[in-house]
Amino acid sequence: MRPFCIRMRPMDLSDRYIRNQSSISVEEQQRLTDCCVLVVGAGGLGGHVLEGLVRIGVGHLMICDPDVIEASNLNRQLLALEGALGRPKVEAARERAQAINSAVELRTWQAAFPTPELVDALSGCDVVIDCLDSLEARQTLEARCHRAGVPLVYGSIAGSYIYFGISTPRNPLVAGQIGARTSLDKQLGNPYPTVAIAAGLQLQLALSVLLGRPTPDRGFYVLDLSDLTLDFVELM
Amino acid sequence: MVLVKLFAFFREGRGKEVEVDWHEGLTAGEVIDDLGIEREDVQILLINGRHRKPETVLEDGQKLFLFPPVAGG
Numbered sequence A: 001m002r003p004f005c006i007r008m009r010p011m012d013l014s015d016r017y018i019r020n021q022s023s024i025s026v027e028e029q030q031r032l033t034d035c036c037v038l039v040v041g042a043g044g045l046g047g048h049v050l051e052g053l054v055r056i057g058v059g060h061l062m063i064c065d066p067d068v069i070e071a072s073n074l075n076r077q078l079l080a081l082e083g084a085l086g087r088p089k090v091e092a093a094r095e096r097a098q099a100i101n102s103a104v105e106l107r108t109w110q111a112a113f114p115t116p117e118l119v120d121a122l123s124g125c126d127v128v129i130d131c132l133d134s135l136e137a138r139q140t141l142e143a144r145c146h147r148a149g150v151p152l153v154y155g156s157i158a159g160s161y162i163y164f165g166i167s168t169p170r171n172p173l174v175a176g177q178i179g180a181r182t183s184l185d186k187q188l189g190n191p192y193p194t195v196a197i198a199a200g201l202q203l204q205l206a207l208s209v210l211l212g213r214p215t216p217d218r219g220f221y222v223l224d225l226s227d228l229t230l231d232f233v234e235l236m
Numbered sequence B: 001m002v003l004v005k006l007f008a009f010f011r012e013g014r015g016k017e018v019e020v021d022w023h024e025g026l027t028a029g030e031v032i033d034d035l036g037i038e039r040e041d042v043q044i045l046l047i048n049g050r051h052r053k054p055e056t057v058l059e060d061g062q063k064l065f066l067f068p069p070v071a072g073g
Helices: A026-033 A044-056 A089-100 A116-122 A135-148 A183-188 A193-209 B027-033
Strands: A036-038 A060-064 A105-109 A127-130 A150-157 A162-168 A219-224 A231-233 B004-005 B017-020 B044-047 B063-067
Touching: A026 B004, A036 A044, A036 A116, A044 A060, A044 A089, A044 A127, A044 A150, A044 A193, A060 A089, A089 A105, A089 B044, A105 A116, A105 A135, A116 A135, A135 A150, A150 A183, A162 A193, A183 A193, A193 A219, B027 B063
Parallel strands: A036 A060, A036 A127, A060 A105, A127 A150, B004 B063
Antiparallel strands: A150 A162, A162 A219, A219 A231, B004 B017, B044 B063
């Protein structure tokens, strides 16, 4: 009887980014491998945003979140699996990122922004993506990004509604917002389509910033998925 | 006249835009009250594209944009 033998062949990943073209040229793809993005929050938006960045091939990624995975996350969060309940979200993020694209470098912090280390890391980024879930936390993050001169891709959701845009010192999006009571917002919940689409929109804006493509100058977008209306709100 | 533009669920039962009569001393907060919106439910208040507070006095012909809290992630 001949011995049973399995030969492992090295994986050929040369076609990994072939379907990014022509949305992302070969030269742009190369540039993305040198880019650094910080994702703040690894929940609904953060999990999807990280997934996108890893698959797109952004070379240096960082993510922070203090929380562990809970049952209430299962409806929408990519990192939330039944078998992962109770595990830190950033640990799940690390495993998933590594499983998808081992060429990407990912640093994780099981911590809420800001910590001194995170503030320091932020200043070396090309873009920061806001995947937080409160106005107060967003205002802190925006202030730190503006101080460091790093563009912030803003995104927030409730029900079928998405507010999103690119915040810069010239286009502050969160600082002037009022601390409204959020009971109405919470009642609407965060359904899956809204989360996935909002993350996709944030990814598209982040990509535009990273590749130096035109971005909206002064203002932000409001999308209502219930009737598919998109408004661009111009700021003075 | 002040043009009020509403966003997200503020549109429910009110529509996208409402025109309200202007008078001297009219504040954004009074317009919010007249629309049946609780002032503490307004997360973004813009007057002619600038962030303002409900206490701000409106001028004739200004545009008031109101946004409810949408803060999840």
